[in-house]
Amino acid sequence: MRPLRAHGVSEEEDDAPMAEDRGRFPRSVFEEGEDPDPRFSLANERTFLAWIRTGLAFVAAGLAVEALQLPVTEWLRVTISVLLVLAGIAATAQAWLSWVRTERAMRHLAPLPSSGLKLPIAVLLGLVALAVVVGLLL
Amino acid sequence: MTSPADPGLQAERTSLAWRRTALSVAVGSLIGMRVLPQQLGPTGYAVAALGLLWSADLALTARRRYRDGSRLVRTGDGRDRRAVAAPTLARTAATAGVVAVSALVLVLVIALR
Numbered sequence: 001m002r003p004l005r006a007h008g009v010s011e012e013e014d015d016a017p018m019a020e021d022r023g024r025f026p027r028s029v030f031e032e033g034e035d036p037d038p039r040f041s042l043a044n045e046r047t048f049l050a051w052i053r054t055g056l057a058f059v060a061a062g063l064a065v066e067a068l069q070l071p072v073t074e075w076l077r078v079t080i081s082v083l084l085v086l087a088g089i090a091a092t093a094q095a096w097l098s099w100v101r102t103e104r105a106m107r108h109l110a111p112l113p114s115s116g117l118k119l120p121i122a123v124l125l126g127l128v129a130l131a132v133v134v135g136l137l138l
Numbered sequence: 139m140t141s142p143a144d145p146g147l148q149a150e151r152t153s154l155a156w157r158r159t160a161l162s163v164a165v166g167s168l169i170g171m172r173v174l175p176q177q178l179g180p181t182g183y184a185v186a187a188l189g190l191l192w193s194a195d196l197a198l199t200a201r202r203r204y205r206d207g208s209r210l211v212r213t214g215d216g217r218d219r220r221a222v223a224a225p226t227l228a229r230t231a232a233t234a235g236v237v238a239v240s241a242l243v244l245v246l247v248i249a250l251r
Binding site: 024025026029030035037038039041042043045046048049050052053055056057058059060062063066067078081082085086088089092093095096099103 | 146148149151152155156158159162163166169173176177203207210211214218221222223224225227228230231234235237238239241242244245246248249
């Protein structure tokens with residue numbers, strides 16, 4: 001097994017950041033720290049994609065509520081639809097936000113960040129569930 | 139025993155994650171092709187076609203990330219720019235954001251009609 005940090009043990013290669021590293025996008029991530037094992041970056045990329053798919057699913061659900069005319073009062077239906085699409089926007093923002101923060105933390109060997117927009121997303125989904133229950137009972 | 143080229147199949151799993159995303163977008167676009175024209179008229183077909191294009195782009199990214207990923211895991215050089223496809227990720231997030239905000243506008247337009 002290779003060491004977990006690709007550059008923890010340097011084998012005669014200079015550890016100073018390469019010149020081309022400095023301009024790497026996004027600066028807030030690559031400005032400082034050391035590149036982690038590429039496998040960790042790939043795992044972070046998969047988490048990013050999972051959030052993207054989650055966001056797309058929320059958006060699709062929000063559109064479906066309107067397109068399929070969920071059988072609840074109109075104002076509640078619109079509310080449910082809007083809340084779901086807002087959750088989709090939040091999940092998409094969370095995808096990028098958490099990717100940046102995780103990649104940065106890994107470059108500094110810092111604890112991985114938590115939360116981000118997870119709480120707002122959970123609140124939105126709770127409201128959706130509540131609205132559906134109320135709508136079906138009305 | 140020889141070690142596999144990609145222990146833990148990191149590159150393959152990442153490629154499959156891109157492929158799943160491409161598939162979700164393709165399915166969503168095909169459903170959109172049935173649903174959107176009812177709301178938007180011919181524009182609906184154009185929107186759904188754009189979704190299919192995005193899906194094709196994601197599928198191509200899946201191939202590219204497999205190539206880059208397996209090379210990276212083999213050489214273990216995280217300093218290689220390709221370890222982190224930040225511009226690709228930013229583009230993907232931006233596209234998903236545009237889709238989500240457009241959906242919000244669409245829902246509000248339908249509701250106010």
